Structures are given as structure tokens and as C-alpha cells.
Amino acid sequence: MNSKTFLVLRNYKNIYSKSSLFEHNFTRFVQKRCLHENEESNINNITLEDREYDSIAATVFQKPSIIEQRVLVIQPFVKWGPNKKVTKPELQIQEAESLIHSIENWIAVQSIKVPLQSLSKKTVFGKGKLDEIKSIISGTKAKGKPFTSIFISVGILTFAQKQFLTHELKLLILDRYSVVIQILRKHALSTESKIQVALAEIPYIWNSLKESSTNNSTHQIYLSESQKQILRIREKKLRNELEKVRNHRKLLRNKRTQKGIPVVSIVGYTNSGKTSLIQALTNDSKLIPRNQLFATLDVTSHSGYLPSNLQVIYMDTVGFMSDLPTELFECFVATLEDVVLSDLIIHVQDLSHENVIEQKKHVNNTLQKLFQSMKETSKRIPPVINVGNKIDLVSTYSGDNMNFVSSKTSHGLHQLLEVIEDKILAETDRKKMVLRVTNGGPEISWLYKNGAVTSVEADENNPNFLLVRVVISNTFIHKFKNMFLNKKTLN
Ligand SMILES: Nc1nc2c(ncn2[C@@H]2O[C@H](COP(=O)(O)OP(=O)(O)OP(=O)(O)O)[C@@H](O)[C@H]2O)c(=O)[nH]1
Ligand SMILES: [Mg+2]
Incomplete structure (x- = not known):
């Protein structure tokens, strides 16, 4: 461990923690790195230490303003036209609030929905709406409990939009990307997920650089060629590391194949109860379901037995969520290789969630994309069993090709095991x-x-x-x- 690297990582982490500090910290980050360019010459040398620092930095870097965030949630929605969403803005607000509450000490104090014609305007909102938002901000300030940040619940804001809103509203501006990155950083436990999260940050930096140079922004980020090289090298190092972990995962997979143990992957929208279902099917006490979005970031395997005593491996996976920038998802595709290569997929759906139909569609679409992106690796697509979870929270439920269960009360689990067994016998x-x-x-x-x-x-x-x-x-x-x-x- 050396203190220079630590400082570098602190600054690096800071990039997303406070957008107003973006340039300052980013420049410091790069300057520090420049001082140690010789460190960069060995591409394969990323370093367990760096990764450890990474996780330490994420927890150590806790300025008071970051620890407790009082967030104003703004849910823009397009009222008509091709960009109009099926999901009601009220439900989008609920999801936005859940994202905020998934971070310790962050509170969604107030939420508003704002109709827009499009999301592409540099100012995002019209003048009238901006004034309205300003008066909400000053209202809470007057009551002595000011907001510390504003969460504009769209996938990703452009650099110019962020700059404009920061300047106008004088608060930290967050988009879904920056909030989700915060959550992922906190929840990344394994080497693999830490590398993936670190990697997911890099396209964001490139994007901001690009946008800053193409917009007539008052706050431009300038990077010299050697500074850019540092970023490229970091990206390359992370990719190399990821490749090593993926090869290890491949080895584990080959071992399982040799042993002939069937593999069942559990997928679904985040918080639908995937981890809970595996825990109920296996009694694995190591599994900890949590009422947080993106609680699980690693594909982990858990042994269980079917009614005939046949052993199977259940794979817990990262939850899906709509309206996330593709760069974020791409970094996790690697972990989902195991899903495509499994014998059976169980798609868990949270029946108690008002938006369950849209969530189901989103997961199905994502799975299709996943199969498509991996059609070279796997020629066959595993069959999918649909599971409607949390029936203890709903009064009625029905549907074709659905298996209804409660992972909490264990209702329906025995029938589900029979269905899994039939499918596994046929598949294998x-x-x-x-x-x-x-x-x-x-x-x-x-x-x-x-x-x-x-x-x-x-x-x-x-x-x-x-x-x-x-x-x-x-x-x-x-x-x-x-x-x-x-x-x-x-x-
Ligand atoms: N009432 C009830 N709650 C459930 C049931 N299944 C899961 N939960 C709760 O739902 C929340 C999310 O459960 P998890 O199992 O962590 O969900 P997940 O799909 O693994 O979530 P991520 O890993 O974040 O994507 C937890 O608070 C669970 O206790 C159920 O059948 N009934
Ligand atoms: Mg989970």
C-alpha cells in the first residue's frame, strides 16, 4: 500500500461523488498519475493493492456532504411522441426513490414529476419549471433542512446539462448513472465486481471529456495526450484483470461440466427476490437478501437438491433495471456468461410490484440481447421458467406458464422444485x-x-x-x- 496511490484513488472516486468538483479532482487525479508514469509501464501490474485501495477509498472517502444526502428527486417524463414511456411517472418516481434509499444515509426528501417534450434540451427544463424548482429548493432551505443534491432520474445527463443545472441550482446534480455507480461501488464485494464497477466509470469520464470539448461550456476539461494515455492504460489494465477473472470463471464452469451437475440460473429485475428464492430452495444461510436495489453484484453459485435427490447448482445474478446507460450494463455482461451457458433459467418476478409487467418485459428484452450477444459462445438457448414471487403480499394472482411462490413463507416451493426437476431431466x-x-x-x-x-x-x-x-x-x-x-x- 502506498499513500500516493491512495490519494490518487481518493481523487478518482471523487469524480462521481461531487460533480462540481469534477474538473478539479480529475485534473489532480491525472497530475498525480503523471508523476508516476513509470508505474504505468507495466500494464499487467494492477495490483491487488490498487484493488484493495479501491474498496478502501470507497469507504474512506466519506465527506460529511456525501455521507448524508438529502435529495430532491425530479422525474422528467415525456408526455407524448415516440419517447413516451408505458411506465407511469409515479412508478418511475418510486423506483428513483428506491435507488436513493439503497445508499446508506441518503434520503429522498421530496419527489416531483416534470412533463417535458424531450430530454435533449441543454437546459433540460424550461425557464418556468426551473424557477419552480428553485423556489422548492429555497423553501426547504428556509425551513433549515436544505437539500444537498438533486437526482434527475434519467439514464445519463450530458456534460452540458449537468454544468448548466449545477450552475443554476447550486446543488450536486445526479443522474441514474451516477446514483447507480454509487450503489454498485458500495455493493461490489468480489474482485470481479470491483473491476467491473471501476471499468464502468471510465466511459463516463471519456464521455464527459468529449462533451466538454464539443460544447461551449464555461467549465471545460482539458487533458493532454499523455493524460489521456493514463486513462487508456487504466482501462486496459482493468480489462486485462477482468479477462483473468473471466478465465478463472471459465475454469470453474468446466469443472462443473465435468462433474455433470446441472446449473440453474436465477435472473430477474432488481429486488424481485432472486437471492431469497435461492436461499429458500437451498437453505444456504450465507445468502443475505436485502431490501436494496442491486444488492447482489456477483454471480455466485449455491448447491441444492431436487426432489429426486439430484444435485443442482443455482446461480444468483445481478438484477436488471430499465433506463440505465448501456455502458453500465456492458461491464456486467461478462458475469452473465454463466446464465447463457446454464441448463435452465428461472425468471423471478415480484408480483407485489405495481410495475411487474413492465419489469418482466424489460428482463425478457435484456435476456434476448444477452443471448444475441453471446450466440458465438453458446449455440443453444436455455429454457426459461417464470416464477411469480411474493404471493404472500398479494390477494390474487393468475397467469399462464407461471409458477407462484413466496420465498418468505415457502408457499409453492415444492411444486416449483418438481417443475425444475422435470425441465432439468429433459434438458440434460x-x-x-x-x-x-x-x-x-x-x-x-x-x-x-x-x-x-x-x-x-x-x-x-x-x-x-x-x-x-x-x-x-x-x-x-x-x-x-x-x-x-x-x-x-x-x-
Ligand atoms: N414478503 C415477501 N418479501 C420477499 C419475498 N421474497 C423476497 N422478499 C424481500 O424482497 C427484498 C429483496 O429480496 P432479494 O432476494 O434481496 O432480491 P434480489 O432480486 O436478490 O435483489 P437484487 O440482488 O438487489 O437484485 C428483501 O427485502 C426480501 O426479504 C417474498 O416472497 N415475500
Ligand atoms: Mg440478490
Whole structure:
């Protein structure tokens, strides 16, 4: 650990923490880096230390103004035309508030919706609306509890829009990108997710640089060629690191394939209950469901058993969310490789959420894009089971091709396990069978090794034989027949 790197990272982190400090900190960040350009010559040397610093910096860099944010949420919505959204602005506000509340000590104090004709105007709002917003701001100031920031709930604001609004409203201006990055930074636990989050920040810096140079902004960011090179090198280092982690993930995947354990990926909109469902299906106490958006950032695997005793691996995944800039999502596509390559996908939907239909559509569209982007890697698309979760919170529910459960009360889980089992057997070419084998013979231990034994009973008609219920793959059925030819298959 060295203090210079630490300072650099502090400044780097600061870029998003306070947009008014953007240029100042960014320039300092770059200047510091320039002093140590020799550090950069070794591209592969990113450094566990840097990554550790990264996480330390994220927690250490807590200026009072950042720790507690009193946020004014502004939800712009387009009233008509091709950019009009199906989702009601009230529901978008709810989601925007949930994003704010996912960060410790951040409070959405007040929320307003603002109709707009388009989101592309440099000033974002008209003069009348801006005055209205200013009077809301001064109103809370007068009451002694001023706002510290404004969250304009759109994917990404242009550099010019941010500059204009910061200048006009004199408060920290946030968009969905900067809020989500804050959440991701806090929730990134593994090396992989930390690298992904760090990587997700870089396009934002490039974008701001580009926009700053193309707009007649009063606050331009200037970077020399060598300073830009530093950014490129950082990006390259992060990508190299990510590649290493991905290769490791590939190794793990190959090991699972060798063992022949089927893989079930759990996907869904953020906060729909993916982690809770896996916990309910596996009793894995390490899993911690949280009422926060983007609580899970890592694809993690959890072992469970189906009714026939067949072992499966459940993969917990990053939740999806609409209106996020694609750069942010692209960094997480790597973690979703496991989803595309699994045997079965479970799509969890939060039935208690008013916007469940739109959320479902968004997840389906994202999955399609994911399959499309990975069609080179995987020729087949896994089947999808739809699960309607949180039925304990709704009075009625219905729908075709849906499995209704409550991960909280465990209602419907047994039926769901049966459905998962049927699909997995069909997908992985396995069969449920009852085999009659000699009592005390070698077959029984062979079956335990090569299949999933559900039960063993003595044959009522002849105690020299056992009836073994087993789930076994077609390949192993053939092997069994070859090895123990004289034994009979009953079913
Ligand atoms: N009442 C009720 N609450 C549930 C149920 N399933 C999950 N929850 C709650 O919903 C919240 C989100 O649950 P998680 O399992 O963390 O959701 P997730 O989909 O993994 O969320 P992310 O990882 O953030 O995308 C938590 O507060 C859970 O306790 C359910 O069946 N009933
Ligand atoms: Mg989760």
C-alpha cells in the first residue's frame, strides 16, 4: 500500500461523488498519475493493492456532504411522441426513490414529476419549471433542512446539462448513472465486481471529456495526450484483470461440466427476490437478501437438491433495471456468461410490484440481447421458467406458464422444485428409473457414484434384491447396462 496511490484513488472516486468538483479532482487525479508514469509501464501490474485501495477509498472517502444526502428527486417524463414511456411517472418516481434509499444515509426528501417534450434540451427544463424548482429548493432551505443534491432520474445527463443545472441550482446534480455507480461501488464485494464497477466509470469520464470539448461550456476539461494515455492504460489494465477473472470463471464452469451437475440460473429485475428464492430452495444461510436495489453484484453459485435427490447448482445474478446507460450494463455482461451457458433459467418476478409487467418485459428484452450477444459462445438457448414471487403480499394472482411462490413463507416451493426437476431431466437427458440390483452387489455403490439415488428398498418378492430409485443420464444407463448386463430394468 502506498499513500500516493491512495490519494490518487481518493481523487478518482471523487469524480462521481461531487460533480462540481469534477474538473478539479480529475485534473489532480491525472497530475498525480503523471508523476508516476513509470508505474504505468507495466500494464499487467494492477495490483491487488490498487484493488484493495479501491474498496478502501470507497469507504474512506466519506465527506460529511456525501455521507448524508438529502435529495430532491425530479422525474422528467415525456408526455407524448415516440419517447413516451408505458411506465407511469409515479412508478418511475418510486423506483428513483428506491435507488436513493439503497445508499446508506441518503434520503429522498421530496419527489416531483416534470412533463417535458424531450430530454435533449441543454437546459433540460424550461425557464418556468426551473424557477419552480428553485423556489422548492429555497423553501426547504428556509425551513433549515436544505437539500444537498438533486437526482434527475434519467439514464445519463450530458456534460452540458449537468454544468448548466449545477450552475443554476447550486446543488450536486445526479443522474441514474451516477446514483447507480454509487450503489454498485458500495455493493461490489468480489474482485470481479470491483473491476467491473471501476471499468464502468471510465466511459463516463471519456464521455464527459468529449462533451466538454464539443460544447461551449464555461467549465471545460482539458487533458493532454499523455493524460489521456493514463486513462487508456487504466482501462486496459482493468480489462486485462477482468479477462483473468473471466478465465478463472471459465475454469470453474468446466469443472462443473465435468462433474455433470446441472446449473440453474436465477435472473430477474432488481429486488424481485432472486437471492431469497435461492436461499429458500437451498437453505444456504450465507445468502443475505436485502431490501436494496442491486444488492447482489456477483454471480455466485449455491448447491441444492431436487426432489429426486439430484444435485443442482443455482446461480444468483445481478438484477436488471430499465433506463440505465448501456455502458453500465456492458461491464456486467461478462458475469452473465454463466446464465447463457446454464441448463435452465428461472425468471423471478415480484408480483407485489405495481410495475411487474413492465419489469418482466424489460428482463425478457435484456435476456434476448444477452443471448444475441453471446450466440458465438453458446449455440443453444436455455429454457426459461417464470416464477411469480411474493404471493404472500398479494390477494390474487393468475397467469399462464407461471409458477407462484413466496420465498418468505415457502408457499409453492415444492411444486416449483418438481417443475425444475422435470425441465432439468429433459434438458440434460436424464431419466428417473427404478433398477433392481443384487443386495450386497457392486451395482448399488456404482449407482450412488454415477446417479442421484432417491431411495433404496428391499424387493418384497425376493430379499436378495434391492429396488433402487435413481435419476441417471442416458450415457450412464448405457454404461450400467454394459457393466451389469444381467440386471433387469423395471421401468
Ligand atoms: N414478503 C415477501 N418479501 C420477499 C419475498 N421474497 C423476497 N422478499 C424481500 O424482497 C427484498 C429483496 O429480496 P432479494 O432476494 O434481496 O432480491 P434480489 O432480486 O436478490 O435483489 P437484487 O440482488 O438487489 O437484485 C428483501 O427485502 C426480501 O426479504 C417474498 O416472497 N415475500
Ligand atoms: Mg440478490
